[in-house]
Amino acid sequence: MKKDFIYSQIAQNIAQLIRSGVLKPGDKLPSIRTICLEQGISMNTAKRVYLELESKALITSRPQSGYFVTEGAYRQLPLPAASQPSEKDSRSIPDQLISKIYGGPARKGITLLSIGVPAADLLPVAKLNKCLLKASREFKDSSIGYEPLAGSERLRQTLAKRSFMWGGQLSADDIVTTNGGLNAISLCIQALTKSGDTIATESPLFSGILQLAQSLGLRVVELPTHPQTGVDLKALKAVVKNINLCLLVPNFSTPLGCCMPDDHKKEVVQLLERHNLPLIEDDLYSDLYFGPSRPVSCKTFDKTGNVLWCGSVSKTLAPGYRVGWVAPGRYKEQVLRLKYVHMLANPTLTQEAIALFLESGGYDLHLRKLRDTLYTNYLHYTNTIAAHFPEGTRISRPQGGLSLWVELRKGIDTVELYEQAIRQKISIAPGRMFTLQPQFDNCLRLSFGLPWSEQLQRKLQQLGRIAGNL
CATH class of the missing domain: 3.90.1150.10 (Aspartate Aminotransferase, domain 1)
Structure with missing residues (x-):
């Protein structure tokens, strides 16, 4: 583990020098022997550092010459402009x-x-198949009975334990399982709105959510959004008295991939709480971070149960399993009532297989x-x-x-x-x-x-x- 950390850390340091422009395209890197002497590492570890950088297309090897920064490495194009949606103009989803x-x-x-x-x-298809088989053996009725309305207790327990990594501090009773992430969002929206209500979202936003909102007869207010920091807080404050609900994707939203700063998340949670407006948090992508650690969620700052935190394994592990969940906070009864009407129960086997995979450390x-x-x-x-x-x-x-x-x-x-x-x-x-x-x-x-x-x-x-x- 220590060797893995050393090679990874050295590779990250060199990558940062390339990213910041200290090392420029065409620059020659120190030889493997020099890296060994400077860093106090073995020849194999030094080779692994350069293999890592080559795999990311940051450096290239030239026979008899050494290693060089590639011509295209971190050639940064400008960022897209922040969106500026109009409050008046609107057209239907295509x-x-x-x-x-x-x-x-x-x-x-x-x-x-x-x-x-x-x-x-x-994706680890073979390992998931083994978890499915194991789950089917553990159930006397072969998983053909109905699940509890809230979903698999084993999965909810596992998700609750994982929530402590980002400050969620959830219990199994706080979580309701769903048929994927979009189903979780759909249950939340339907439980909290009626036709003619207005929801505020970032812009651009995943088309499935926009289609869902229009099918429910909701008016969508799209908010200006920066490609790195997310939704414009001033714009949200300006419309907060005219909306019934807010739906945001604070961590690595599709399509922008932006991540809302922690202080912005906290401010959003407090703002909506003051106005008694629920926040649906679509948190499907948080485990796919490129930095050193998973970012916190808006739910991390929720002290009153006003945030409905939605997640799934559809973007990380098993899209076809349709395993999702929501921690609906103080709106749990409304969500459970709607789930009973629309679904009654989730498939058992896929939930249990995901729980087994998470418990094993394989995830x-x-x-x-x-x-x-x-x-x-x-x-x-x-x-x-x-x-x-x-x-x-x-x-x-x-x-x-x-x-x-x-x-x-x-x-x-x-x-x-x-x-x-x-x-x-x-x-x-x-x-x-x-x-x-x-x-x-x-x-x-x-x-x-x-x-x-x-x-x-x-x-x-x-x-x-x-x-x-x-």
Whole structure:
């Protein structure tokens, strides 16, 4: 463990020197022998440091010459502009476009840059299958009976224990299991609103939530959002008297990947509590952090039960298991009543399998590998986009999650980009999907949840050429 820490720490220090511009593209790095002497490490550990940096496309080896900073390393494009949605202009969500991208014909042979989940190759499928088998053996009735309304006690206990890592301090009785994260959000919204009510959200926002809100007859107020710090607090304060509910994704939201600072989270929680307005917190991505530790949640600062904290394993472990949950705070009875009407119970086996996997320690081991892969993928995407997308391109700098937000120059229509790209078997998510406002027509979301390969790099380069020709 100590050796792993040393090599990782040295690699991070060199990466930071590259990121900050101290080491520039083309600069030669110290030899492996020099690294050994300077850091007091073995030859094998020094080689591992450079292999780590090579895997992230930060350095390259030249035979007989040594190691050099790559030309594309951390070539930072400008950030996308903060969103400025209008309170007056609105248009409906493009259901046909969303259906075409997410629910269209067979995906075989398509490079799915549009789907915001990790590829199956990055998930521990075999270990999960073993957990399913073990769970089926442990139940005398083979798990065919109804679960308690609140869901699997074992899973709720496990989730409660994990909440102490981020200051949630939940008990099993505080948690209700659901069929995935969107189902948790849906139960919360339906329990707390009626048709004609107004909810405030960040902008851009996951299209599924916007579709849900419109289907329930709700008015959506989209708030200005910064690509790094999240929702604009002044804008939220300005509308707080005119809304019935607030829904936010404070940690690594899709599509921006931004992370709200802790003091902003605390201020939001206190603001909404003063106005007796519930906060639904969509916290699906928090375990996919790129930094040293998981960020705290808004629920961390909740002293009165006003935050409904929603999560799932759909973005980290098993999308098809449909295992999610919510800690609804003081609104638990309303959520349970609605769950009984709509669902009665969750499937038992998948909940138990997830609980077993979390208890075994396999989840944390998997997360460490997945986070490292996603961060490396993000760096590869950044370098490729910087080198091959048209002039004027801006990209987000996500601090975690699965999504990269790309803003192309004005006049490039990303719906048209999608139509041309899909003919080349490349699927993207146009920015138009993530808003009800007349904005983001020149933006797109790319998922970096696919295993990196030369073929994927060529597809990204091809996408950049198509964009440049529009």
